[in-house]
Amino acid sequence: MAQRETWATRTGFILAAVGSAVGLGNIWRFPFVAGEGGGAAFLVVYLLFVALIGFPAILVEFVVGRRTERNPVGALMELGGGAWKYIGGVFIVTGCVILSYYSVVAGWFIRYFLEGFRGSYASHLAGYESAAAEVGAPTTALMFGELSTGLDAFVLHTIFMALTIGIVALGIRRGIETATKLMVPGILLLLVGMAIWAYTLPNAGAGYAYYLSPDFNVILDNWVELLPAAAGQAFFTLSLGMGVMITYASYLGEDRNLTRDALTIIGFDTGIAFLTGLVVFPIFFAGGITEPGEGGAGAIFISMTDAFATLSGGRLLGILFFGTVTIAALSSAISLLEVVTAYMIDEKGIERWKAALGMGGVIYLLGVPVTYDLVFLDLLDLFADGILLVFGALVLMLLVGWVAPKFAVEELSKGIGDLGGLGQAWIWAVRVPIVIVLVVSLYLGLVDY
Ligand code: PHE
Ligand code: NA
Numbered sequence: 179m180a181q182r183e184t185w186a187t188r189t190g191f192i193l194a195a196v197g198s199a200v201g202l203g204n205i206w207r208f209p210f211v212a213g214e215g216g217g218a219a220f221l222v223v224y225l226l227f228v229a230l231i232g233f234p235a236i237l238v239e240f241v242v243g244r245r246t247e248r249n250p251v252g253a254l255m256e257l258g259g260g261a262w263k264y265i266g267g268v269f270i271v272t273g274c275v276i277l278s279y280y281s282v283v284a285g286w287f288i289r290y291f292l293e294g295f296r297g298s299y300a301s302h303l304a305g306y307e308s309a310a311a312e313v314g315a316p317t318t319a320l321m322f323g324e325l326s327t328g329l330d331a332f333v334l335h336t337i338f339m340a341l342t343i344g345i346v347a348l349g350i351r352r353g354i355e356t357a358t359k360l361m362v363p364g365i366l367l368l369l370v371g372m373a374i375w376a377y378t379l380p381n382a383g384a385g386y387a388y389y390l391s392p393d394f395n396v397i398l399d400n401w402v403e404l405l406p407a408a409a410g411q412a413f414f415t416l417s418l419g420m421g422v423m424i425t426y427a428s429y430l431g432e433d434r435n436l437t438r439d440a441l442t443i444i445g446f447d448t449g450i451a452f453l454t455g456l457v458v459f460p461i462f463f464a465g466g467i468t469e470p471g472e473g474g475a476g477a478i479f480i481s482m483t484d485a486f487a488t489l490s491g492g493r494l495l496g497i498l499f500f501g502t503v504t505i506a507a508l509s510s511a512i513s514l515l516e517v518v519t520a521y522m523i524d525e526k527g528i529e530r531w532k533a534a535l536g537m538g539g540v541i542y543l544l545g546v547p548v549t550y551d552l553v554f555l556d557l558l559d560l561f562a563d564g565i566l567l568v569f570g571a572l573v574l575m576l577l578v579g580w581v582a583p584k585f586a587v588e589e590l591s592k593g594i595g596d597l598g599g600l601g602q603a604w605i606w607a608v609r610v611p612i613v614i615v616l617v618v619s620l621y622l623g624l625v626d627y
Contacts, residue, residue: 182247182428182429182524183349183350183351183429184350184429184430184431184432185350185351185355185429185430185431186351186355187355188434188439189359190351190355190358190359191355191426191427191429191430191439192439192442192443193355193358193359193362193363194354194355194358194426194513195417195423195426195439195443196358196362196442196443196446196447197357197358197361197362197506197509197510197512197513198417198422198423198426198509198510198512198513199415199416199417199443199446199447199510200362200365200446200447200450200506200509200510201417201506201507201509201510202280202283202284202503202506202507202510203411203414203415203451204415204447204450204451204454204506205450205451205454205502205503205506206503207411208411208415208451208454208455209389209451209454209455209458209459210470211407211411212224212389212455213388213389213455213459213470214396215396215397215400215404215407216392216393216394216395216396216397217388217389217390217391217392217393218390218391218392219392219393219394219396219397220396220397220404220408221390221452222392223397223404223405223408224408224411224412225448227405227408227409227411227412228412228415228416228444228448230607230611231409231412231413231611231612231615232412232413232415232416232418232444233440233441233444234604234607234608234612235413235416235418235571235575235608235612236416236418236423236440236443236444237436237437237440237590237604238574238575238578238579238586238608239418239421239422239423239424239427239574240423240424240427240436240439240440241427241436241578241585241586241589241590242254242257242424242427242574242578242586243423243424243425243426243427243428243430244427244428244430244433244436244589245257245585245589246428247428247429247431248428248524249266249270249421249424249425249428249517249520249521249523249524249525250266250269250270250421250424250425250517250521251263251266251267251269251270251521251524251525252266252521252524252525253266253424253428254266254574254577257577257578257581257582257585258577258581258582262577265570265573266421268566268569268570268573269419269420269421269424269517269570270421270517270518270521271566272419272420272421272562272566272567272570273420273421273422273514273515273517273518274518274537274540274541274544275544275558275561275562275566276420276514276558276562276563276567277342277511277514277515277518277541277545278541278542278544278545278548278558279545279548279554279555279558279559280507280510280511280514281335281338281339281342281511281541281542281545282331282335282545282548282549282555283507283555284334284338284504284507284508284511285331285333285334285335285337285338285549286325286326286331286334286479287500287503287504287507288334288337288338288500288504289325289330289331289334290479290483290496290500291497291500291501291503291504294486294493294494294496294497294500295497297493299483299486299487299492299493299496300487326552327548327549327550327551327552328549328550331549332546332549335542335545335546335548335549336542338507338508338511339538339541339542339545341508342508342511342512342515342538343515343534343535343538343539345357345508345512346512346515346516346519346530346534346538347530347531347534347535349530350429353512354512354513354516357508357509357512358509358512361505361506361508361509362446362509364502364505365450365502365505365506365509366450368498368501368502369450369453369454369457369502370453371498372457372495372498372499372502373453373456373457375491375495376456376457376460376461376464377456377460379460379461379464379489380464381460381463381464382460382463382464384463384468385458385459385460385461385462385463385464386456386459386460388459388463388468388470389455389456389459390455406615406618406619406622409615409619410568410619413567413568413571414563414567415447415451416443416444416447417510417513418571419567419568419570419571419574420514420517420567420570421517421570422513422514422516422517424517425513425516425517425520426513426516428520433592433593434593435593435594436590436593436594437590437594457499458470458482461482461485461486461489461495461499462481462482462485464485464488464489465481465484465485465486465487465488465489465492466485466488467481467484467485482496482499483496486499515534515537515538515541518533518537518541519533519534519537519538522536522537560623560626560627561627564622564623564624564626564627565620565623565624565627568616568619568620568623569620571616572613572616572617572620575608575609575612575613575616576613578608579605579608579609579612579613580609583605583609586605586608587601587602587604587605590604
């Protein structure tokens with residue numbers, strides 16, 4: 179077999195991992211969860227969970243990937259022996275399922291991005307008003323309920339998957355590393371620019387107040403729901419439980435300080451999530467929307483677009499915002515397809531471009547039903563995000579924490595030196611608290627399903 183690829187530079191690896199981590203979880207979900215969950219008080223809880231759960235868990239995926247230089251199936255087989263490969267297979271299935279609907283959702287953002295050029299944010303607002311006034315809204319109106327499924331959604335899903343497949347087919351260096359080297363700085367620049375713009379908007383202060391005013395009572399009153407949710411978000415936001423970080427670390431090819439890389443990646447992920455809140459909430463309050471969290475993801479699309487329709491300069495701001503979300507979604511999607519592609523290359527000896535195209539095609543077909551009916555989105559999401567992902571993560575933590583802890587500590591210390599008591603502290607964090615959190619999440623996921 180040909181020599182396995184590696185990242186060209188350390189920065190390339192970090193940016194690719196940041197590109198995976200920064201996605202809809204940061205730019206869509208996080209600000210609203212924080213806004214509703216007690217503002218600055220929630221931030222403290224969230225940071226605690228990222229530090230106590232996310233940080234040890236990302237290190238687990240890193241050491242497994244770097245040591246085995248393999249995709250998740252091969253990696254688990256090498257570490258645990260024959261039967262573990264079936265469990266590694268869970269990561270591959272999770273990646274396929276999540277990417278199938280992630281691509282459809284990303285298509286919605288492309289649509290909103292394109293509609294900005296046609297100047298339809300205002301007609302969106304008008305469409306809702308007239309829909310409320312009379313039956314039979316204007317067909318030109320940009321309405322979330324109509325565009326989330328149907329031919330347009332299908333076409334945009336096709337385009338998004340084609341882009342994802344194209345980048346992954348080009349390989350680690352020429353494809354993923356090059357693409358994320360452009361995309362991640364782009365995301366950061368756009369967000370900083372928009373945050374500055376948002377600061378100048380009228381009523382921005384009310385937006386900051388909604389987002390950041392610390393309310394510890396919200397946390398004290400709701401900790402039963404809030405703690406598992408915060409733990410789940412810590413996993414999702416760092417792209418854990420899908421084998422992404424195993425796969426990306428498998429292309430490292432040299433021993434460097436993984437702890438430092440993990441901290442850098444977590445810093446970027448958290449920073450970008452926080453920054454997005456500084457963009458989104460001033461825009462809402464300037465646009466006259468004072469209950470931004472109400473009504474879930476679809477409603478957020480609508481109220482965000484309403485705000486863009488109302489603001490002067492809102493059209494350009496909207497194009498920039500939806501464009502940024504699209505880029506962030508693309509840099510996450512390629513990491514999911516890479517997990518599946520790496521599996522086909524390593525285990526089945528298939529050429530990269532064929533693997534990317536073939537598996538990308540299967541994932542694409544799996545997503546098509548979602549463009550017909552959003553029922554499939556909820557089904558796939560509950561199953562993959564609520565159960566498969568948590569199960570995969572749990573098994574990996576058990577394997578590393580209880581079956582192969584010695585290898586793990588030894589691998590982590592490469593490029594750092596003697597870890598002293600910290601190595602054991604890390605293993606115990608993996609063995610008990612993370613396992614408890616995952617078991618509780620799995621239970622909740624199964625009940626939900
Ligand atoms: N980490 C991404 C986010 O926060 C989600 C994701 C998970 C993307 C796994 C790819 C793989 O949006
Ligand atoms: Na994230």
